[in-house]
Amino acid sequence: QQQVKQSPQSLIVQKGGISIINCAYENTAFDYFPWYQQFPGKGPALLIAIRPDVSEKKEGRFTISFNKSAKQFSLHIMDSQPGDSATYFCAANRDQGAQKLVFGQGTRLTINP
């Protein structure tokens, strides 16, 4: 119940295209869903996050879509650029109990120029 499942494991997108990464969770107590971006040799960096009371959040070229009934959320990167090539992790957290982030397995995104 603590798992967050992320797909795909790897993704190749052409420059200018839309990158889509999906995550699913089981624990309905989760109430905070962030996405992290990690470049090789660096720590994960908080990219964008959403709470279940909204269905979509947009920040620049990055959008989170959230489907509470399906217990799924996704990251969309519009106009993908080579500089977006990185590993992306979805995660989930909850207010009560252990305040830890539960991470998906990660998606290695490659944007071809």
Place this chain on the structure above:
Amino acid sequence: DSGVTQTPKHLITATGQRVTLRCSPRSGDLSVYWYQQSLDQGLQFLIHYYNGEERAKGNILERFSAQQFPDLHSELNLSSLELGDSALYFCASSPRHVGYEQYFGPGTRLTVT
């Protein structure tokens, strides 16, 4: 730059040895989280401290321990090291005990030979 610092950046040691990893949170943040990142297990939560007190434990081995000092920096102690302990160790900090927004440091890469 997240404002979280970790030392050392790299650590190479032999099996059976003991090491200490250090983390300084962002200025003003009271919470420190430790995570382990390995290829097969992904990002796994280890332990959470808030203002010097342990708040939550994850899948942390008994050979591992941590503490948070009055100046809020934290140390993760790993003892009786095994080859399988080779991984990236990240700390993250957050301003409150509810770690919704966690900011990660650059990590310490531990190699056990």
